[in-house]
Amino acid sequence: MSFEIKIKDACTLSSDKTITAREALALSNFPKKEAVVACRVNREQRPLSWELVMDSYIEFITTDSIEGIEVYTRTLAFLLTAAATRVLGVRLHLTQSMLYSYFYESPERELTEEDCAALRAEMRRMVEEDEPIRREVFPIDVARAMMSALGYSDKEELLRYAGTDPVILYRCGGVYDFFGGALADRASLTPTFELHPYRGGLFISGPTLSDPCKTMPFSESPKLFRLIQEHTAWLKNLDVSTCAGIHKIVTDGGSRDLIMLCEALHTKMLSHIAEEIEARPEVRLLCLAGPSSSGKTTSSRRLRVQLLASGIRSRTLELDNYFVDRERTPLDSDGRPDFEALEALDLELVNEQISALLAGEEVDVPKFDFLTGKRTKGRKMRLAPNELLVIEGIHGLNSRLTQSVPADKKYKIFICPLTGTNIDFHNRLGTTDTRLIRRLVRDARTRGHSAEATLKQWPSVVRGSFRHIFPYQDNADAIFNTALAYEIPVLKGYVVPLLKTVPEDSPVYGEAQRLLAMLHFVPVIPSDDVPNLSIIREFIGGSCFE
Missing domain, CATH: 3.10.20.30 (Beta-grasp domain)
Structure with a gap:
């Protein structure tokens, strides 16, 4: 037939x-x-x-889409870990990423430049010889035994907790692995990559979205790398590097303790930043910046509380209230409103009011209504003598916003959920996905947006972050990592019903299904014990700062 x-x-x-x-x-x-x-x-x-x-x-x-780049990246990850197994006889753990370059290290030993060269050569051979990557289906007990035999206890435990039966594994050159989404079926489809040896591990860079034949440039950031490595070590010490560890905590009834530990770490980090600001009495302006859904609003308010504990008063100016009316918003390359562009803000009014406030004058701060897309009347504001001004928004570190303020009078903070608990050591729950899940929940709650609408807009948000935000992160005096080990399990209960509303004929249905497939391996933690000062409350509601 x-x-x-x-x-x-x-x-x-x-x-x-x-x-x-x-x-x-x-x-x-x-x-x-x-x-x-x-x-x-x-x-x-x-x-x-x-x-x-x-x-x-x-x-x-195709590789000119975010979904295509994700498939490409997953495939490169498999080629790399398979090459490490065959050529070096070691396992590789994915621990962090920086600007779409992914960092791997081995739990067995440090990797050398010679190791990196050997892995590069093996991956090139696999591409040139067009090694097949086969999708195979196994009963859960067989898949668990296979992962255990390969030394991947994190995957074996994850499969046990998730309970999916049967299990899909991929095979390349006799090496099996588990991944949360589809891979290319042949190595020749992923020829664009580069390996960079770095501090006992290596970064792998895949293709750019604009030109799949060009490798994403590797940008070193020692300050950012050190911060992420410190957080990675903290997660490892608590045995929550992967979702299997979170599953165990939930099963053992330790969710509340995990929440309190994560929130205590945030308090400790913010306290340290407040101490640095206190040591610089000349500072008049605090600039907080980060990509969409980083938790900037809550971070700025919690920092103000920490400063007040040291006798330092402050007032916040939220840049989100300075959006131009929606019909004046610049368009991105797809013809959609580009809310990430600097020009989406009324720069003239921002500069005018910052200067006036620092000069002790009173200003009429606007209020932006996200439902109507219009700026409305807000409130009056004046700084008291010796009171700090805090500005927060995605462009908070851009000098065009504060060009009238001398550099020594500014303290700049970059805010982002930089790393957190992974699905397992080869399947990352990355910064971008964390922010997307946060935004899906917040947009539905506060802006009346459907999950479909948010997913359609997200590629523009991501492109805007790389154009307008990440280039400024190394200029920050401090970096605040807003990731929380427990947050995706809490957000799961909110975002899964939203993702299931995306219709099958939607162009973003595939992206919704990818997120749902990933979230299947994440446990659920009820939000009851999340404190009202937590960054997560900014997205799920119930924040004491609202």
């Missing part, structure tokens, strides 16, 4: 026998065949080796 294969942006094929998505691609007139790394079959993400046996709707995933 014949069946039809409808291909988005291409043709409709007819077949009377089982064929793979790769074969369908070859037979089609799809315009970007060379950029395809995977596909979605009937809205579900699949490798190109997927067999088509019935009427199917195929959307090919």
Whole structure:
């Protein structure tokens, strides 16, 4: 019996026998065949080796999309860890990322430049010889035993807690591994990468979104790297580096203790920043910046409390209230409103009011209504003598906002959930996904946005972060990591119902399904014990700062 294969942006094929998505691609007139790394079959993400046996709707995933880059990156991760197993006989753990470069280290020993060269050569060989990457299905007990035999106790425990049966594993050159999403089905599809030896480990960089043939430039940031490594060590000390550790805590009834520990760490970090500011009496302006959904609002208020404990008073000016009316918002390359652009703010008014406040004058601070997209009347504000002014927003570190204030009178803080608990040591729950999950929950609660609307806007938000925010992070006097080991388990209960509202015919349905698949391996922690001063309350509601 014949069946039809409808291909988005291409043709409709007819077949009377089982064929793979790769074969369908070859037979089609799809315009970007060379950029395809995977596909979605009937809205579900699949490798190109997927067999088509019935009427199917195929959307090919290309490297000029965020989803395509994610498939590409996962595939590179497998090639790297498989090469390490075969060539060096060591395991690699993914512990952090910096600007889309991912840092791996081995629990067995430090990696040398020679090791890095050997891994690079093996990965190049795998690409050139076009090694197949096979998707295989195993009963859960067999998959757990395989992961245990490979020394991946984190994966074995994760599979036990998640309880998924059967389990999908990928195989390349005799090495098996577990991943949360589809991989390219052949190594030749991921030729663009570079390895950088760094402090006993290595960074791997994949392709850029704008040009898949160009490797993402590696940018060293010793200050940021040191901070993330310190937090990684803190997570390891508490046995919560991966979701298996969180599962165990939840099972043992220790969720409340974990929440209190994480919040105590935030208090400790903010106290240290407050002490540094206290040591600089000449400072008049605190600039807090970070990408969307970093927790800037709560961070600024908690910092004000810490400063007040030292007798230092402050007032906050929220940059989100200085958006231009929505019809004046600049557009991104896709023709959508670019709320991340600096020009989305009324720069003239921001500079005027900062200068006036520091001069002791009273100003009328506006209030932006996100539901109507209009700026409305807010409140009057004046700084008392010796009172600090705090500004927070995604552009808080951009000198164009504060060009009239001398550098020695400013203290700059970069805020971002930089690293946290991973799914396992090869499947990262990264900074971008953490911020996206936070934003999905907050947008639904405070801005009336559907999950679909937020997901559609997110690529523009990510591009804006790399253009307008991350380039300034190294100029900060301090970095505050707002990640909390327990937050995704708390947010899961809020975001899963939202993601399930995304319709199957939506262009972001695949992204919603990717997040749901990832969240399947995350335990649930009720929000009851989350304190009202927590950064997470900024997103789920109930903050004492609202």
